[in-house]
Amino acid sequence: MNQNNFTSLRQLKKVFFDERTTRGFISFLSDRAKVIAPCKKGENSYSFEYIQNPDEVVFDYPRTIQPLKKFFLPPRETLFNFNTRENSFSEPDIESEDRIFFGVHAYELQGLLRLDHCFEEGHPEYNYLRRRENTLFIGISYTPDDWHFSRSVGIEIEKLEGFCLYFEPLDSGFLVFIVNEAGKNLVELFGKGAEIDNDENFALVEKNFRVKIKFHHNRLPQVFENVYYSKVWEEISRKCLGCGTCNLLCPTCYCFDVRDEIELDATTGKRERFWDGCMLNSFALVAGGENFRDPLSSRTRHRLHRKFKYLADSAGDLFCVGCGRCSKYCPAKINIIDIINDLIGDFAGQQKRVLI
Amino acid sequence: MSKPKVAFFDFASCEGCQLNKLNLENSLLSILELVDIVEFREAMDDRADEYDIAFVEGSISTPTCVERIHDIRRRSKILVALGACAVQGGINALRNSQPAEWVKEVVYGDDKYLFPSIPVQPVSAVVKVDYEVRGCPMSTPEFLHILKSLILGRKPEIFDHAVCVECKSSENECVLETGMFCLGPVTRAGCGAVCPENGQYCSGCRGYVSNINTDGALEMLAENGLSRLEAVKRLRLFCSSELVELDGVK
Amino acid sequence: MEVETIVTEKKELYTPTISEIVAVETLTETEKLFEIALPGGEMLNHKPGQFVEVSIFGFGEAPISICSSPTDLPTFKLTVRRVGRLTAGMHRLKEGDRLGIRGPFGNGFDVEAFKGRDVLFVAGGIGLAPLKSLIDYTLAKRDEFRRVIIVYGTKNPAEILFKQDIEIWQQDRDIEFHMTVDRADAGWQGNTGVITTLIPGLNLDAPETAVAVVGPPVMYKFVLMSLKSKRIPDENIFMSLERRMKCGVGKCGHCQINSVYVCQCGPVFNYPFVRSLEEAI
Incomplete structure (x- = not known):
């Protein structure tokens, strides 16, 4: 199947950028829009940041701590400012600025496309969609580590949907595939880089995922249809600390809470929304004291059903993109791959019993 | 509307929380416009008989403390515990795990008979506490949130989720990635994940989420x-009044 | 610029309409009834069973069921139990004060399913409030319905809501009204016992009875069992489920029951659908 991906890449027009040209290209982009790209964060981590200097950009990185959603659904956002005495309010303007996201992995953009669905359907949400305007995405290939499993959820490393350009690293630089008209315009205006007629000199290296889900992704909703009462949920909850890291880092988690904070003048204040998560204690708690999803086992079950069943059923795509963040950063070392494969084991066992 | 009368009291503590309040700087003048501070030993001498809000710092560690906190409770409409010592017993409560006589000997030597003491308790073990500002020192944003809420007459919104929530929202590098341990996954948020934000592990000074998975x-x-043993010591450093199931782990 | 230019149309999802409290009535020690007018005489246009998000700046926002019938124009009413941050704030408001309203939200009672049939209302505690919008609607269009039977239970006599309405219902020969309290006090002369004790004694034309049930979460299982033993078909039963409805527009995630957002598909559900949701009751 990887063959096919390279086939689709090979059909695209491409140019060659060496590393210096690539950084020059980022400078060129910075003249035209705000550029966001992966940068080093701390000792061993990465994050998407607004780029001041092209030398900050990291091309080869496993994943950033936060996915792209922070640029569209900020962790903390003022919905409006109010005045308690006058009972009045005013909404802050949401600027729609031209933004180019450079160096994005395919699963990352797939996560964002899924968020688009959630904020467009039903009641479209202005705040999100406004920030989503006027954005371009430039993809880059990556080498899967111990936590990536995108292929298992149907997202190949070279999935091009949503990108205008796609960077495939070679020893000496990058093959830059031109995915659409916007990408073509950028490369033409930049005017540097060597045009490539054929790619015979470039051997595209197939990359393997180290971890995978035992079943084809098409079968996962069926598995989830049958494992609601699995003992796996209880087993995970023995290790789970309920810290919510998995929610907070997930590219397709978007639940939020809203709170009012008043200023020290005791008159003005703001209504703010914050990221929330279904793993957290007060998520399903109502004022009367009833917590409708109290045990941690039921919270993990809900979180995974949202990814593999509930949202998948309504949107038509799995809502897990295989980035591996929930596992890589889980302080209790719970791995989503293990959970799913255990559930598959459970499901397969049920099927066997039915046959007997 | 007359300004609410607010008082600050301290018990066994380092008084760091009170200093933390004085460090509010920019906010301090605005606070003074909203409330009448009638008792605050670190800053003034005035006294009053009744308080709308009493903020209490420190843990209860002597028979005199017990009498005094009962008296404060009687005279206060709302009582707020400030900081780890008042809320969980704090560092002071570590001495509860040692023989009382030996502790007195070490601290007071020959004068030990002059200082009657009892096992260290959080304020809530002695009187009803309405609200808590956790942390060592107490978190000033949380203190301000509670103060503003009480002035407005609304119930403050206090988190019962882990520091990880704030840490991940700020996209800090996870300290576990740098080879440290961290109590953030089980410690109550509200501090803005200030330690991990500065590259330090969370030592659990705010106490734990209500449903802590201790085995986990x-x-x-x-x-x-x-x-x-080290893990239990770390978990109980600020919180020996919580996690009592870990008593006696050697 | 090469970036494709898109302009998003702005629709207000999260901003309230500042509305005025035109009357406040104390119902019990913990419940008050608020009558609210939207600005400019605008109508809320709600269906019985829907809710609004009420906000007071500085206090936040909370979902409250509408307890008046859409036939009672032009204002609407909310019964508010003092139980959380927002509701405690509401209880301090007086006639002439203002608050924010968003909505109406959700799926109300399908009144067509009740028309031409016997109608049984089962209300537990504060559950009478959301049901009252449907009761009043039914009574306003009385000849479109057959029998009207109201079964109401509270924990104790002090928690009884809408005492004036109840007096009228008790005297109206066109309404069969039954009530009980879990625990009686010295002055109580009526039935004592949980609400399900009232159901076995009802004489019902089961296939032609439509039932509306609203009460605390623990109540549903037992009421449903009682209705089952009266042979009421599941599809005749409608119920309103409580969840933490925060945004009201199917985004924030708090009210989800399995795959369903209560603020969108509920709070009123038909029982066969509820049965398909493991987390519902």
């Missing part, structure tokens, strides 16, 4: 290379 936390700390 011990397992996590074991994975991070802590012996069981």
